[in-house]
Amino acid sequence: ELKVEQNPLFLSMQEGKNYTIYCNYSTTSDRLYWYRQDPGKSLESLFVLLSNGAVKQEGRLMASLDTKARLSTLHITAAVHDLSATYFCAFSIIQGAQKLVFGQGTRLTINP
Amino acid sequence: DTGVSQDPRHKITKRGQNVTFRCDPISEHNRLYWYRQTLGQGPEFLTYFQNEAQLEKSRLLSDRFSAERPKGSFSTLEIQRTEQGDSAMYLCASSPRVRQTYNEQFFGPGTRLTVL
Numbered sequence: 511e512l513k514v515e516q517n518p519l520f521l522s523m524q525e526g527k528n529y530t531i532y533c534n535y536s537t538t539s540d541r542l543y544w545y546r547q548d549p550g551k552s553l554e555s556l557f558v559l560l561s562n563g564a565v566k567q568e569g570r571l572m573a574s575l576d577t578k579a580r581l582s583t584l585h586i587t588a589a590v591h592d593l594s595a596t597y598f599c600a601f602s603i604i605q606g607a608q609k610l611v612f613g614q615g616t617r618l619t620i621n622p
Numbered sequence: 623d624t625g626v627s628q629d630p631r632h633k634i635t636k637r638g639q640n641v642t643f644r645c646d647p648i649s650e651h652n653r654l655y656w657y658r659q660t661l662g663q664g665p666e667f668l669t670y671f672q673n674e675a676q677l678e679k680s681r682l683l684s685d686r687f688s689a690e691r692p693k694g695s696f697s698t699l700e701i702q703r704t705e706q707g708d709s710a711m712y713l714c715a716s717s718p719r720v721r722q723t724y725n726e727q728f729f730g731p732g733t734r735l736t737v738l
Contacts, residue, residue, distance in 0.1 A: 514664075541724055552713060553665070553729040560724055598664050607678040608725045609655065610715075612664030 512536055514613035516599060522619045526588050531616045533582040533599035542575050542582045543610060545598045553598065557584075589620045624648060626730035628714050634736045635704055642700045643733045647716030654697050655727060656689060658682065659711040668712075671697060704737045711735075 513536040523529050535542070541560060545553040557566045559575035559582060566573050570593065572585045582599055596617045600610040627646045635641050647654050652673050657665035668687070670678045673694035683689075686704075691697040701708055711734050715727040 543726070545729075552731045555726055555728065558724055558726050600664070602725060607655075607667075607670035608653075609667040609670060609678070610657075610665070610727060611667070614662070615664050 512603070512611045514599060514601060514611055516613035516616050518616060519614055520617050520619075522621065523586075523589055524621055525590055528588065529586050531584040531586075531597055531599075531618075533584070533613055535580050535582075535599075535601045535611070537580075537601075537603070539577070539580075539601040539603060541602045541604065541608075543600045543602070544573050544582070544584055545600065547596045547598065547615070549596075556597075586618075591620050591622060594618055594620045626714055626716050626728055628712075628730040628733050630733055631731060632734050632736075634738065636738050637706060638703055640700065640702045641704060641735065642698055643712055643714075643735075645697045645699070645714030645730060647696070647714070648718075648728060651716035651718045651728075652694065653717045653719065653725070653727075654691055655715040655717075656697070656699050657713040657715065659713055659732070660709075665713055668699075701735075704735075706737045709735055709737045 515534045517532045544556040557573040562577040564575045570587045575582045596615045598615045600612040602608045629644045654671040656668040659665040671691040686702045689699045711732045713732045714730045717727045
């Protein structure tokens, strides 16, 4: 079964703190995607991770991929209120449609 | 705006009615996907087109659902005899053929369907 588990599902944190969201996936894949979704809005692509050990950073967000452990992480550094959103990870199977299989999402709330 | 567009943005209908949604992908993208997202969940794959050919359908896509992409441009998703369980956000995404983009999918704003 193709499955993605995110942890935690809900995260409330204070501005200035650091935290990590974890994403475990069920099958071999070398393509891992992170998306952001604001309430009532569509999904915005954040990162595409393509190989074991890949690390990408954009502002206060950093994503990494460990294909052997089937684990990706999204690390938030010195959180600010504007980062409040729901974050989804997804993987794709290389063959066929290359559809995305999404996790449940992590709802992140950053309090002043 | 050169992103993925969807129409309508919201649709309220009564149970048993038919509804049709439209998606216009980014113009140079030959791959088009439909996903469904219910409250508090991640999007779930429904179907995939490469150009005008529908190449994969999810088991979620019952006989009441049909999708088309004539001429490989815009796509439509029709739901016949809607049921309350069809209430969801329907998302369209597109991606280009170019290998270097690694199938990064760009999502439209979605159509929120409410079945009363």
